[in-house]
Amino acid sequence: MDATAGSTETDAAPTDVPGRFGPYGGAYVPETLIPALQSLEETYERLTAEERFRDELRELLANVAGRPTPLSPAERLTRFVRARARKGRGARIWLKREDLCHTGAHKINNTLGQALLAKRMGKRRVIAETGAGQHGVATATASAHFGLACEIYMGSEDARRQRLNVVRMELLGATVVRVESGSRTLKDATNEAMRDWMGSSESTHYIIGSVVGPRPYPQMVADFQSVIGAETKGQALRQMGKLPDSIVACVGGGSNAAGMFRPFIEDAATRLVGVEAGGRGSDPGDHAASLLRGRPGVLHGAYTYVLQTDEGQTLPVHSCSAGLDYPAVGPEHAMWKDSGRVTYNAVTDAQALDAFSLLAHTEGLLPALETAHAVAEAVRLAEDMDENADLVICLSGRGDKDVEEVVRLQALRQSTQSPSDSPAGRE
Ligand SMILES: *Cc1c(COP(=O)(O)O)cnc(C)c1O
Numbered sequence: 001m002d003a004t005a006g007s008t009e010t011d012a013a014p015t016d017v018p019g020r021f022g023p024y025g026g027a028y029v030p031e032t033l034i035p036a037l038q039s040l041e042e043t044y045e046r047l048t049a050e051e052r053f054r055d056e057l058r059e060l061l062a063n064v065a066g067r068p069t070p071l072s073p074a075e076r077l078t079r080f081v082r083a084r085a086r087k088g089r090g091a092r093i094w095l096k097r098e099d100l101c102h103t104g105a106h107k108i109n110n111t112l113g114q115a116l117l118a119k120r121m122g123k124r125r126v127i128a129e130t131g132a133g134q135h136g137v138a139t140a141t142a143s144a145h146f147g148l149a150c151e152i153y154m155g156s157e158d159a160r161r162q163r164l165n166v167v168r169m170e171l172l173g174a175t176v177v178r179v180e181s182g183s184r185t186l187k188d189a190t191n192e193a194m195r196d197w198m199g200s201s202e203s204t205h206y207i208i209g210s211v212v213g214p215r216p217y218p219q220m221v222a223d224f225q226s227v228i229g230a231e232t233k234g235q236a237l238r239q240m241g242k243l244p245d246s247i248v249a250c251v252g253g254g255s256n257a258a259g260m261f262r263p264f265i266e267d268a269a270t271r272l273v274g275v276e277a278g279g280r281g282s283d284p285g286d287h288a289a290s291l292l293r294g295r296p297g298v299l300h301g302a303y304t305y306v307l308q309t310d311e312g313q314t315l316p317v318h319s320c321s322a323g324l325d326y327p328a329v330g331p332e333h334a335m336w337k338d339s340g341r342v343t344y345n346a347v348t349d350a351q352a353l354d355a356f357s358l359l360a361h362t363e364g365l366l367p368a369l370e371t372a373h374a375v376a377e378a379v380r381l382a383e384d385m386d387e388n389a390d391l392v393i394c395l396s397g398r399g400d401k402d403v404e405e406v407v408r409l410q411a412l413r414q415s416t417q418s419p420s421d422s423p424a425g426r427e
Contacts, residue, residue, distance in 0.1 A: 125151070369402045
């Protein structure tokens, strides 16, 4: 079977076995990859059981990533929401500041963990796929820290659009391999990285950038990102005197959301909300809302929600934010959607753009366009919540990388249209 086929799998076993999330997850890969995945899983389990590995990871997160990140009250954003809400309404809004991590987003939490794993497994080389280049930069950074050779697969179309990140990766000592197949974007880069790993797994570790791909990646990446939710929990208890009433995070592959949500899954009183890219509309090809508009199938080695045609062909996707522009989602989110533990909504490009400006003007920070989706949904939710309630936004990354795109989109909007109804509007 092709590791990357977007075929529909209807008879996946609904079990509780490791690597499965309800019926989702698994490892739908060619035989040749099974030994590499098994060895990775065994080593991962053995190492994470070691005190020494956990201490080393904690030190890396402090010294290289700059953790812990603050949980900051968003006072002027809260005031903005209360001014529009009915009397007695308008939750207090807090920001979990992953944008303050080294390299500007949560992705470094995972790449440091996996690079440490690679080092301890005796691998000399790492590879990764990247879309906009954020995961590529975080991987190149972690590789440089450990002196590992690093090759990053990137679609040539993405490399053209995100030239600055290509330069960054190269300055950090990585080699960027431009992929010319298919649509020359993230999906094609992932296919090529998997192909590389099939022939190189003896010497090479493949650092997947989100909670996607075959077992054990979704589990492993969520473990590395759970530092976000674990810190938030401790900070909430100290700063709010209780757990948050709601937590909102954007969902591309789903790693910042999974890392934030996981430590709260058993806390039924905390409402968890994931936000997908609603793009420019609900037609196929206009969005990247895999959970809301996809259906179960196999992509990149996992059984999960996939945006696909009736024949099982993976659909093209669109979002103004490159990090949300993926036609599938982590299998754990698929399980949470089915169980109802997490609610998923979509926010459009236009609403995200408004939320970007709102956060810039009220809090003095430019969020990533991915993150702006979470901000838009959070503002809408906060308005209907009690004023004694607390809502946390997972501020997954900073927006410096998106400045040019935001300027372009704002100019486009002024020249064509119809302003969207409200900054916190909803699709
Ligand atoms: C990559 C990225 C995302 C999307 O990835 P997830 O795995 O869904 O977290 C979200 N926000 C930022 C800032 C990113 O760089």
